[in-house]
Amino acid sequence: MKTKAIRFALAQIDTCVGDLEGNAGKVMEYSRRAAVDDADVVVFPEMTLTGYPIEDLAFRATFRRAAWNTADRLARELDEEGLGRLYVVVGTVGTEHGSSLPQNRLVVLHKGVVWAGYDKHFLPNYGVFDEFRIFSPGTRSMVLEVRGRRIGVAICEDIWQDGGPVADLAERGIDVLLTINGSPYEEGKGSTRVDLGSRRAAEVDAPLIYLNQVGGQDDLVFDGGSFVIDRDGTLLERSPRFVEDLSYWTLPEPGSASRVSTLAAELDADKEVYTACVLGLKDYMAKNGFSGVVLGLSGGIDSALVAAMAADACGGDHVWGVSMPSMYSSDGSKDDAADLARNLGAHYDVQPIEPLFDAYQGQLGLEGVAAENLQARIRGVIVMAYSNSKGLLALATGNKSELACGYSTIYGDAVGGYAPIKDLLKTRVWQLARWRNEAAKQGVGIGGIVVVGNESGSRGVPCDEVIPVNSIIKPPSAELRPGQKDSDSLPEYDLLDKVLAAYIEHAHGRADLLADGFDEETVDTVMRLVDRAEWKRRQYPLGPKVTSLAFGRDRRLPITSRFRE
Amino acid sequence: MKTKAIRFALAQIDTCVGDLEGNAGKVMEYSRRAAVDDADVVVFPEMTLTGYPIEDLAFRATFRRAAWNTADRLARELDEEGLGRLYVVVGTVGTEHGSSLPQNRLVVLHKGVVWAGYDKHFLPNYGVFDEFRIFSPGTRSMVLEVRGRRIGVAICEDIWQDGGPVADLAERGIDVLLTINGSPYEEGKGSTRVDLGSRRAAEVDAPLIYLNQVGGQDDLVFDGGSFVIDRDGTLLERSPRFVEDLSYWTLPEPGSASRVSTLAAELDADKEVYTACVLGLKDYMAKNGFSGVVLGLSGGIDSALVAAMAADACGGDHVWGVSMPSMYSSDGSKDDAADLARNLGAHYDVQPIEPLFDAYQGQLGLEGVAAENLQARIRGVIVMAYSNSKGLLALATGNKSELACGYSTIYGDAVGGYAPIKDLLKTRVWQLARWRNEAAKQGVGIGGIVVVGNESGSRGVPCDEVIPVNSIIKPPSAELRPGQKDSDSLPEYDLLDKVLAAYIEHAHGRADLLADGFDEETVDTVMRLVDRAEWKRRQYPLGPKVTSLAFGRDRRLPITSRFRE
Structure with a gap:
């Protein structure tokens, strides 16, 4: 007689929106590994096959059909490889006829077949979420039976709202609650999720599995951090943050106590935010086919931190730093930019803007803010010239404080296809710069990435501070007029x-x-x-x-x- | 004994989002006029007091409180002016406590008091609409009784969906269905609305009043075109399109037949689209405090049409046209740009870009597309220099065909705060240019605007074609390399x-x-x-x-x- 314990594989993967084949390939790969490790159920994140969030791709019938065909083919291929015994839980888009909008759906691939799915009940439509716009809500809860054990399922927002499927499952009675998620990173959200999971586990009186996706997708970062929590609030498993992972947890035989599996280390706040920024950029580059970046290096703290993040995302030799000094740039600024580039092993070019500025001014004779904006825009043109001629992703280096206050020039320093620190306030930028320097000294790895710059630095001598101290401590200035300081305006x-x-x-x-x-x-x-x-x-x-x-x-x-x- | 006929005033006004005081002032002004003309009920568009669409302003408690105070004060002021006998129907945002989201609400101001309102039932969440995101839906239908006559009410989307409040009102029985709307312009939508109105009038077995807002708001244009339609599909009243208007229609005594009131003339397709573009720009300028515009004049058809629209929106003397010839610009192009500016009475400057291009190339040595983009970006910098130094709104001149195909340069010709023809395909651009030339010859007025250029033209002689024929008939070219034509790439x-x-x-x-x-x-x-x-x-x-x-x-x-x- 078979055991009634069930071994779950938690496949915390990084999907790409629209990449049906790539995502299906990843499901196959992780299922193979899970089978080797004797898993019964392999769990993937919300909308695994389609990627998440799919936004208005949901409206394309060709896309929905292709997603269905992918699920169907994947189920058969799993079976053909002898993995048909696995219950492979994936998310995808629904294809139901007669409904005006498709569904955000969970399906189970088993014995070569796509088994009837569960449709997400609560469709978030606030903040970054637009789901009520593109999906129709499910109305029924679902229990998957595996060897007589009852696995209730839910999708992401379903556990954030009271009532609905969780309340229904609590009434029906289940042995474990399995939730698949595409929960974007916010600072401190990790513990919020665990608290919520604990509450829902108590509600259904069973352990809860929380499986989150990982990776950057457009302007969102998913931080992983999947976990299993018991009905009494004991954490039974915790996957690492910001990296793909395959962990295991076993639902014990009825009557036996759950055992604690691996618990990944928690991250301190600075490392967490820094890693989120690097992963967002790294995945944005990978998913959009960029191998290098270009940015203006002013010697200031914002461009310095962005350059360090870029070096950590793609390696210093894929970073082009361009110093674009004007008549108002201090020598200190130019030296700091050069030192930083050397410390990171980045390419470094100097493109003075004074001759260009003079050429424009000969025709236009601008004054005041218009003349200041002109300098920033000349720099924007140069950055885009590097981007176009070398196929580099242009990075905008604005931080949240200055963007919030409009202390930047549209088509000038705001130029770029990606803005790694647009959500960091200036005080946080300084803090992360100091943290990054410490990390380099200690050879800290961040989410599979070893930070750049810990071996040798400026002019070949050992480098104490990858980001020059002067960039961190000097009073911030846009250097667009003599003696200008940010504090004149802000x-x-x-x-x-x-x-x-x-x-x-x-x-x-x-x-x-x-x-x-x-x-x-x-x-x-x-x-x-x-x-x-x-x-x-x-x-x-x-x-x-x-x-x-x-x-x-x-x-x-x-x-x-x-x-x- | 009083008559039981009810005289409705249809106040088709142009509101501004967030301008509570200005919008309330307009309600007061139109109510005064309606009172002089013996109206009983004055009807204003959806979300009159707040403007529409308010997007995430809905989430600001201070805004909702201010809107409530505005409605309250307005009701008292109407009464103090002796207009308390009027039933003034306005839209606003709800303020209900205990509800997580506010409502899209219709209220009736009467005898100094804000009477209990009706909350929009169907909240559109597709296309340009985000209402389910910001509002909570109403659940009850409402009948307003005026001298024993039963006026059912609905808000915009409520009549586009089957069921809901209209079905409810049909069952309850009403004498007239009154709908207030914020229905954005789409080509041909006027007749769609009338067909729909006819269907709903039949459903409730009573005439239907359709009151729409008018004017540009952000990237939307509302075209007015309010109407009254009888239960048998007879059009009883039609307000003009694209202008503010106050028209009247009387619900006859019970048993009497409805009489047809004024029917504004319909517009031909070209005039309709052209007017929508001009009104959108005109209101965008007015609502955002711009009195003039700047744009690059290449001698091509796109910038020519945009310049004509701009002259119609704010007068030729508020338009700055900048010719920015390069080594690849033909003499014909430069002449066409100059002729157009003269015909429109616009300011005209020439800023050659060759010296600037050479200065950049001395440093950067770009080739191919990067060198082409450089030319477009130098022009973008110049346009923004005019914008910044003279406080002008920069207009982007891209059409929908080229924007759709990416045949434009980001931070180059795409520079601008407003893009008047971004939704017009190229073939439509040509068609409207020809139409605009004909309109100038015939002295056609468009929505209260007399088109510019019909008096005298190039070099002081009478002008047959405001937009030079050469700009219309020559093969389109970006003129970024020798002999380049759009048809090389598209x-x-x-x-x-x-x-x-x-x-x-x-x-x-x-x-x-x-x-x-x-x-x-x-x-x-x-x-x-x-x-x-x-x-x-x-x-x-x-x-x-x-x-x-x-x-x-x-x-x-x-x-x-x-x-x-």
Whole structure:
């Protein structure tokens, strides 16, 4: 008589939207490995075959048909390889007829067949999520029976809302709750997920398996960190963050106690955020076919941190740093840029902009902000020239504080196909730069990546600080006019970042901000800057919508998609 | 004994998102006029007080409170002015407590009080609409009783879906169905709305009043064209398109037949589309505080049509046309640009780019596409220099065919805060240019705007063709290398536009396109170009989402909003 224990393989993989064949290949590969390790059930993330999020690809019938064919073929190929005994749990897009919108679906591949699926019940439509727009909700819960054990299933948002399938499963009674997820990274979300998982495990009175995807997809980063938690809140398994992984956990025989499997180490806050940025960039490059990047190196902290992240994502020899000094650039800035490039092993070119600036000014005679913007835009043209002529991804180096306040030039320093630190406040940028220097000294690896710059540095001598200390400690300046400092136009960053966090992240209104203890002048300054900057950002570029389908808001297609009809 | 006939005033107004005070002022002004004309009920468009669409402003509690205070104050002020007897029907945002999302609400201002409202039932979440994301749906239908007559109400999408409040009202029995709308313009949508209205009037067995907003808001244009239709499909009233209007229609005494009120003339297709583009630009400028525009004038048809639209939107003397010839620009192109500017009474500057190009090339030595893009980007820098130094709105002149195929340079000719013809295919651009020349000859007015250029033209002599014929008939060329023609890189526009319409607007897949009769080579070329261009467009600019609220997809705020906390 067979054991009633069930061995689960947690396949925390990095999928690519639209890459049906590549994603299916990965399912096959992980299933093979899981079979060798005697797994019964192999679990993959939400929308495994299609990648996630698929946005308006959901509306393409050819895509939905292709996804169905992929699931069907994969089930047969698994069987043909002798893996038909496995229960392979994958996510995909539904293809049901007669329904106006498809479904976000979980299916089970077993014995050569795609078994009836479960459709996600709660379709998130807030923040980065648009699912109610593209999917129709499921209405029934599902229990998968494996050797007499009852496995309840749910998809991501289903466990974040009360009621629905989880409440239903609690009533029906299950031996384990299996959830597949595409849960994007937010700082501190790891522990939120575990707390939530604990609550749901108690609700269904059974262990909960939380399987998350990993990797960058467009402007999202998925951090993995899959786990298994018992009904009493004991963590039974924890997969590592930010890397693909295959871990195991066994649902014990009825009446036996669960055993704790491997628990991956937790990350400190700086490492977590830095790794998220590097992984986002690395995957964006890989999924969009870029092998190198170009960015302007000003000697300032923002471009220095972005260069370090880029070197960690693709290796210093795939990074082109271009110093573009003007008449207002200090010698210190130029030296810092050169030192950084050497420390990272990056390519380094100097393209002075003064002759170009003079040529424009001979015709245009600009003054004030227009003349400042001109310098930034000349640099933007040069960065794009490198991008176009060498096939490099242009990186914009703006941080969240300056972008929020509009302290940047559209078509100037804002030029780029990817902006690695656009979600980091300036104080965080400094903090991560210091952390990165420490990591280099200690030879820290981040999510499978060994940080660059820990061997030798500037001018061949051992390098104490990969990012020059001067870039970290000097007062920030755009260097667009003599003696300019950020603090001429903005509150000091320590204060500014606190107001920005309250106004933008916590949506505090004016009265709330005053109640938070910020002074009236600062509040009014920051609100005015942010509102104006948001307006400017939103207005480029626009046009009236005349015909029935335009490009703007109509088609929300993923950026990275390998789907070809 | 009072008559039981009810006189409706149809106030088809142009609101501005966030401008609570301005919108309320307009309601007051139109209500005064309607009172003078003996109206009983004054009807305004969907979300009158807040403007529409409000996007994520819905989430700001301060905004919802301010909207409520505005409705309350307006009701009192109407009463204080002796207009309390009017039933003033306006749209606004709901403020209900305990609900996680606010409502899209209709309220009635009467005798100094805001009367209980109706909440929109069907919340569209497709195409340009995001309402399910920001509103919670209403669940009850509402009948307003005025002198014993039963007025059923509905908001926009409520009549586009079967079931819901209309079905409910049909069962309850009403004397008239009143719908307030924010229905964005699409080509040919006017007759679709009338057909739908006719169907719903039959369903409720009563006349239907369709009141639509008018004006440009962000990238949408609302075309007005309000109407009243009888249960048998007879059109009883039709307001003009693309202008604010106050028309009247009387619901007759019970048993009496409805009489046909004014029917505004219909527009031909070219005039309709041209007017939509001009109104969109005109309102975008007005609502965002721009009094003038700048654009590059190449002598080609796209910039010529945009310049004509701009002159019609704000007057030729508020248009700055900049000719930026290179070594590859033909003399004919330069002459055409100069002639056009003179015909429109626009400012005209010449800024040769060759010296600037040479200065860059001395440093960069670019070849091929990179060198072509450099020319376009130098022009982009110059256009933005005019924009910054003179406070002008930069107009991008790209058409839909070239944008769809990626036949433009990011940060180059794509530079601009507004793109008036981004939704017009190239063949439509030619057609509208010819139409515009005819209109100038005939002194045609478009939506309250008299077209510019019909008095005198080039060099002070009478002008037969405002847009030089040469700009219309010559083979299109980007003039970025010697002898270059668009047809070197793209299929001929007659064919290309047909494939684009099928692929983009009708979402035909590859197999469908072949079945449409297009040849395989063309289909594959166009699909490859479009997919690549969409990818490029989407990728600028991006970054990973690290903290809980970033700028990208999290905050969907309107571009034009006058709301200040």
